[in-house]
Amino acid sequence: MPTKIEKDAVTGAETTGHEWDGLRELNNPLPKWWLYVLYATVLFSAVWVVLYPSVPGFRSYFGGLLGYSQRDEVAQRLERASNAQAKFRDQIARLDIEAVKGDPELDRFALAGGRVLFAENCAPCHQSGGTGARGYPNLADDDWLWGGRLTEIEYTLRHGIRAQDDETRQSQMPRFLADGILTLPQVEAVARHVRSLSGLDKPDAGGAALYAENCAVCHGEQGRGNRELGAPDLADRIWLYGGDRAAVVQTIAYSRNGVMPNWSGRLDDATIKMLALYVHALGGGEQ
Ligand code: HEC
Numbered sequence: 583m584p585t586k587i588e589k590d591a592v593t594g595a596e597t598t599g600h601e602w603d604g605l606r607e608l609n610n611p612l613p614k615w616w617l618y619v620l621y622a623t624v625l626f627s628a629v630w631v632v633l634y635p636s637v638p639g640f641r642s643y644f645g646g647l648l649g650y651s652q653r654d655e656v657a658q659r660l661e662r663a664s665n666a667q668a669k670f671r672d673q674i675a676r677l678d679i680e681a682v683k684g685d686p687e688l689d690r691f692a693l694a695g696g697r698v699l700f701a702e703n704c705a706p707c708h709q710s711g712g713t714g715a716r717g718y719p720n721l722a723d724d725d726w727l728w729g730g731r732l733t734e735i736e737y738t739l740r741h742g743i744r745a746q747d748d749e750t751r752q753s754q755m756p757r758f759l760a761d762g763i764l765t766l767p768q769v770e771a772v773a774r775h776v777r778s779l780s781g782l783d784k785p786d787a788g789g790a791a792l793y794a795e796n797c798a799v800c801h802g803e804q805g806r807g808n809r810e811l812g813a814p815d816l817a818d819r820i821w822l823y824g825g826d827r828a829a830v831v832q833t834i835a836y837s838r839n840g841v842m843p844n845w846s847g848r849l850d851d852a853t854i855k856m857l858a859l860y861v862h863a864l865g866g867g868e869q
């Protein structure tokens with residue numbers, strides 16, 4: 583192939599001298615700016631390779647003259663964050679819960695942390711957002727079994743309900759059928775009376791009499807409940823175990839005895855307070 587450098591007649595540009603089947607290649611060099619950018623990036627990468635972690639080896643890698651490590655940086659950032667957290671947590675552990683509530687900065691920290699802690703520890707039973715499920719009370723409404731004040735919620739968390747804790751909240755509804763206190767027709771009559779308190783059944787005189795005799799001590803004359811005993815309000819149409827006839831009969835016949843774990847010993851002091859503040863702020867918190 584002949585290599586003859588000559589001028590192209592149409593464009594006036596030099597040819598490279600390469601020719602294929604009569605087609606000749608024009609010699610158009612790359613623009614200068616482009617070349618300089620290329621040289622600059624080559625130079626930059628050379629400097630980078632020397633200063634920063636770069637070339638892999640068998641056991642390790644070349645760490646670079648600056649000793650930079652993203653891993654260290656993350657570790658430092660985590661440490662700074664946990665130091666900041668530790669400061670808040672110490673204060674929360676030291677103050678009583680009302681004082682934590684009164685400090686806007688601590689309260690904000692507690693609520694944000696409480697949300698995460700609740701999802702980890704409580705949502706399996708109480709559902710996310712604390713909305714509850716059958717047997718697990720809704721913590722976001724203002725219907726409380728044991729009390730909705732901050733200190734009451736904190737106590738419930740610390741010692742649990744019918745839990746393995748010397749100071750746990752304790753009470754036991756009798757198993758009226760199983761223990762032979764009432765017959766099945768009597769249980770059904772008193773169930774009709776209970777349902778009539780919230781308009782779900784017609785009044786039942788026999789049931790009302792049985793109620794006054796057997797149930798009013800705990801649930802109150804009007805069925806409005808008793809927080810000392812964790813006895814639910816039976817007249818508010820909010821049911822822990824269901825308000826249909828079968829569920830109410832089941833509750834009276836065999837009782838339920840829901841268990842809420844005690845968290846002292848499992849969670850530290852600051853964590854329990856953060857959770858109590860979170861639950862209190864869900865919507866039903868009382869003063
Ligand atoms: C294993 C299931 C379970 C877990 C986990 C659980 N709870 Fe409970 N919780 C219950 C049950 C059951 C009750 C109702 C007990 C009763 O019948 O009195 C309850 C009751 C409560 C009450 C009292 C409500 C009221 O009306 O007085 C509060 C407050 C509460 N739980 C908060 C929490 C928090 C906060 C957590 C997470 C740290 C948590 N619970 C984790 C089962 C659970």
Ligand code: HEC
Pocket residue numbers: 753754755756758772773776792793796797798799800801811812813814816820821822823824830833834838839840841
């Ligand atoms: C010693 C106190 C006590 C007595 C007496 C008692 N209860 Fe209860 N009752 C409770 C407690 C405590 C609960 C909550 C149980 C739980 O959370 O597991 C409860 C729960 C219930 C519930 C479930 C409410 C719901 O929201 O699902 C019904 C219904 C009920 N009782 C009806 C009765 C009737 C009817 C009688 C009388 C025949 C009676 N109770 C007697 C303490 C008592």
